[in-house]
Amino acid sequence: MVPTATLSPLRQAQLTVSPVDRAQYLSASDLYGGRSFLQAPSWAQVKAEWRSELLAWRDADQQIVGTALVLYRSVPRLRRSFAYLPEGPDIDWSEPSLDRWLTPLVDHLAAGGAFAVRIGPPPALRRWRAGTLKAAAGPSLRIGHVLPDLVEPMGSSVSDRLRTLGWRRCGEDGAGGDAQPRFVFQVPLQGRSLDELRSGLSSEWRRNLNKSVRSGVETRMGTEADLPTFHHLLGVTEQRNGFRLGRSLPYYQRQYRALNAEADGRMRLYLASYQGEVLAAHTMNVVGRRVWYQCGASANHRRDVRPSHALQWRMMEDAHRLGAAYYDMRGISDCLDPGRREFGLLRWKLGTGGEVVETLGEWELTLPGVVNQTLHHAMQRYRNR
Template identity: 25%
Template structure:
């Protein structure tokens, strides 16, 4: 197997889309984003008999005051996972790269279903299930290769009803040409406070969304209540507001619902149902054949934190997909223990102490 390191964006993306299971987080634009936030990307094409058979965008983060680093292949490597022997050879190459780059470990979270034969290969090669799962590994997907009528027919009746209800009640869907990131972030912050999840500062998301939009890999959608033709967004009344939004990523023939946000008002008008449907229609019009709702619970139990979100996604006629969790290949066992075990314990202890201090004020 031959490794070729790529330094040209078009060459990388064109090669990547030709490989099965290529993910948007393996795209050039995503690597450039992470390069501005502490990581160094390396793009590697793997060839056999002169043909490209796999690709891996490898992110490296240095460990302070040491010559070592950690490596991460987000939603990669990309290859045909129906070929288990090929996956084994690709992992062998990644193991060699990890040693060459003085990595403490290398983490992968490939887009492989747990029922594919290749899913057993990491364990056979002494990769371990990672204690740190960065991306969702389970998800819900919808087949966009069908007609719109077939997609609608596969939805739960209540979901079709809610889509029609939103349309009857005057909810409209917009696609701002220039991002409107600040407006989206305001809703995103409201959503995080209401639903109890943490988000990053606006500057990080502005970088992500702008970079992906400029690479023609992202589109924002807004759901508005009322007449969309009147006035400035900042001066509209509660009856003429943006009440929900989503940001869609796409790459090749796949689309991902990456970010969603909504306000607490006008939820009875079902804007999120219409928003998802119009995003699906738009992705289909761009040539996408799969819509990934990006995220589902690890366990399908009603007590699971994401179970309500999972039920919402499944209502669109989606398929629950269980994928392999992230795996680590450990190169330096002592440093791995410090990084993966001692460090999280220390940070958890520190957060607990900070929380106790705040409660005592």
């Protein structure tokens, strides 16, 4: 791909958006450092209740310079739909003229009957080191109350440009909450040896990891046949921690088959056993050199042998061997109050020595027209209720 800075004004002005087939989409997999697994074509098969479309941006030479997986939720009995691009699109977000990218996208979606569109720009906005947040934790505090260690210039710039173009950040002004986590936790891997990675763990984390080894906890990569065990443990975890994902075993089976049919090892299942019994099971997704810990589950008993610590370390080791720049532990609560339950998961992740990253979050745009505005407002009221 030709860098934006070298393009002539004429070529810069000419970007078009149109559907592409799966092969063309996959061939443009690393234009800007790797797309999210939520933008892989296989994710459309996981979200079978949504209609989907693969799109590409082309320049004046008809070269693909950007891609997007769009999921459509149709309104019953109306030829209208809500368009959703989870953690996408995969375009050049650093370019000052974002309208050059977003206008042809919106035009294409409007022509297909969309009344509104939601996007998830990948750039980061702010970062906090683990030590910063551990030192700041206190009653009623949230991450946003703490001065970040780094403010990302590009993220701030993209946020300003989106507002100028009429987009609204979800969670503000009645735009509804994010579907994907706004705050994620990442462990940097690039340029670090495994010994350096291990020394970056907190003393408590290292102690628990050593205990799992001394206790004889064994880790392995599972197969589709192990998904029922994972799903059972997930139900135990949901009940223990007071949340409900609401995903059935067939959902995870569909995800496992779809992602791995697209690329072997794209979705991985890891299990930790003690004396022959599986005590923890976690899933991991891999796209190129990007790695995500997606979902974890563990039993209520024998937690003293620390199976989840052993499992996470095994997954971090594998991510390191795959050449990942960081190990993405996905979403966290922004709660820094040690007295609240949701702080527990953040505290556990902070022990890995990584950093909290605030993404730009998700943004919505109502497409022109009274009918579109009415439908979008009705959908927002329904979601909020």
